[in-house]
Amino acid sequence: MSAAQIGLSMDAAAKASHSASVRIEHLNKSFGAVPALKDLSLNAASTEMLVLVGPSGCGKTTCLRCIAGLERPSAGRILIGQRTVTAIADGVFVPPEKRQIGMVFQSYAVWPHMTVFENVAYPLRAMGTPRSTIKPRVEEALRLVQLGHLPERYSSQLSGGQQQRVALARSLVAEPALILFDEPLSNLDANLRTQMRIEIKELQKKLGFTGVYVTHDQEEALAIGDRVAIMDHGLLRQVGTPREVYDHPANSFVAGFMGSTNLLHAQVSNCSGGAVTVEIPGGFSLRIEDTRAFTTGDKVIVSARPECLSLLSAGDGWPGVITFATFVGDVTIYRVRIGGHLLEVRAPANTSYEPGAAVSVKPDAQRCRLLRD
Ligand SMILES: Nc1ncnc2c1ncn2[C@@H]1O[C@H](COP(=O)(O)OP(=O)(O)O)[C@@H](O)[C@H]1O
Numbered sequence: 001m002s003a004a005q006i007g008l009s010m011d012a013a014a015k016a017s018h019s020a021s022v023r024i025e026h027l028n029k030s031f032g033a034v035p036a037l038k039d040l041s042l043n044a045a046s047t048e049m050l051v052l053v054g055p056s057g058c059g060k061t062t063c064l065r066c067i068a069g070l071e072r073p074s075a076g077r078i079l080i081g082q083r084t085v086t087a088i089a090d091g092v093f094v095p096p097e098k099r100q101i102g103m104v105f106q107s108y109a110v111w112p113h114m115t116v117f118e119n120v121a122y123p124l125r126a127m128g129t130p131r132s133t134i135k136p137r138v139e140e141a142l143r144l145v146q147l148g149h150l151p152e153r154y155s156s157q158l159s160g161g162q163q164q165r166v167a168l169a170r171s172l173v174a175e176p177a178l179i180l181f182d183e184p185l186s187n188l189d190a191n192l193r194t195q196m197r198i199e200i201k202e203l204q205k206k207l208g209f210t211g212v213y214v215t216h217d218q219e220e221a222l223a224i225g226d227r228v229a230i231m232d233h234g235l236l237r238q239v240g241t242p243r244e245v246y247d248h249p250a251n252s253f254v255a256g257f258m259g260s261t262n263l264l265h266a267q268v269s270n271c272s273g274g275a276v277t278v279e280i281p282g283g284f285s286l287r288i289e290d291t292r293a294f295t296t297g298d299k300v301i302v303s304a305r306p307e308c309l310s311l312l313s314a315g316d317g318w319p320g321v322i323t324f325a326t327f328v329g330d331v332t333i334y335r336v337r338i339g340g341h342l343l344e345v346r347a348p349a350n351t352s353y354e355p356g357a358a359v360s361v362k363p364d365a366q367r368c369r370l371l372r373d
C-alpha cells in the first residue's frame with residue numbers, strides 16, 4: 001500500500017518510516033557583516049518536536065530557512081534523514097521544492113481568492129497527484145484541523161485562527177516527513193494560542209512527523225517541545241528537554257530567558273558532601289546541593305526562581321521589605337528588597353502584603369541552582 005493510499009491515518013509502525021531526522025552540522029550564515037548563525041550544530045530525532053527559541057534577531061528564522069533550502073548558509077552541512085541536502089564544502093544544495101518539507105508561517109500565506117479546499121489541494125496538484133486521491137486526502141487533512149465543515153469557504157472569509165488551520169492542513173496534506181513552523185501562533189490572541197499549541201502537539205504525536213518549531217515565547221517552547229534549543233546572537237546556548245532547561249539551566253542567559261529568575265552574584269565559601277555553600281553580598285548565605293567541584297573563593301551566580309522563594313511575616317529567612325505587589329489571578333507577585341538586592345517572589349494569591357511591610361524571604365535551597373556564567 002502506498003503512502004497516498006494510507007492517507008493520513010497511519011499506525012504507529014508506519015510513523016517512524018514516514019518521518020525524518022534532521023542533522024545540522026557547523027552551520028554559519030552571515031548577512032554582509034552581520035553574523036546570523038555561528039557554528040550551529042543541532043539534531044532533531046525522527047518523530048521529535050524540536051523547538052528553537054530565543055530573543056528576536058537571534059537567528060531562529062535563518063536556521064529554519066537554511067533547513068528549508070530558502071537560504072544558503074556560508075558554511076556547514078544539513079541532512080534530512082540519510083540525505084545530505086546542504087553541504088557547502090562539497091557544493092551540495094538541494095532546492096527547496098525537492099526537500100519534501102512542509103512549512104507553516106506566522107503570516108498564514110493562504111490564498112484569499114481560493115476556497116479552503118483549493119488551498120489545501122494546491123500542494124497535491126503541484127505534485128501531480130491523481131485527481132481521485134486528492135479529494136479524500138484534502139478532506140482528511142481538513143478533518144484533522146477541524147475544518148471539515150468549511151471546504152467551500154473562501155479563505156478571506158475566515159478568522160486568523162481558521163486561516164492558520166488551513167495553512168496547517170496544507171502543510172500536512174502531502175504527508176511530509178518534516179514540518180517547519182515559524183512562529184505559527186504569534187498572530188493569534190492569547191487563549192487561541194494556548195489551545196492551538198496543544199492541537200499542534202497532538203497532531204504531531206498522532207501523525208508522527210518530525211517538527212522544527214520556532215518561537216520567541218518561552219512558555220510556548222516548553223509546552224510544545226520534546227526538546228528545546230535556546231539560541232542567543234546566533235549561538236546555541238543549551239538544548240534539552242523542557243524540564244532540563246527549566247530546572248537545570250546551563251547558564252544565566254538560559255535561566256533568565258526560560259521563565260523568570262533572580263540572579264544573585266555570590267562566592268563559594270565551602271564545597272563538601274555534594275553541596276556548596278555560597279555567600280551573597282549583604283550577609284546572606286545559602287547551601288545548595290551540587291556535586292560539581294568548586295573551590296573556595298569561586299565566583300558563581302545563584303539562580304532562584306520566584307516560585308522557589310516564599311514569604312513569611314517574620315522568621316528565620318532573609319529579612320526584607322516589600323516594595324511592590326501585583327495580583328495576577330493565580331498568584332501574587334512581589335518585589336522584595338533584601339540588602340542591596342531586589343528579589344521577585346511568587347506567593348499564593350491569598351497573601352496580601354502591602355508595600356513597606358517587613359517580611360522574611362525563605363529560599364528553597366533544593367530548587368536554587370548555581371551557575372558559572
Ligand atoms: N535577508 C536578510 N538581510 C540582512 N540581514 C538579515 C536578513 N535576514 C536576517 N537578517 C539578520 O540576521 C539576524 C537573525 O535574523 P532572524 O533569523 O530573522 O532572527 P529571529 O528569527 O530569531 O528573530 C538578525 O540580525 C537579522 O537582522
Ligand SMILES: [Mg+2]
Pocket residue numbers: 060061062
Ligand atoms: Mg524570526
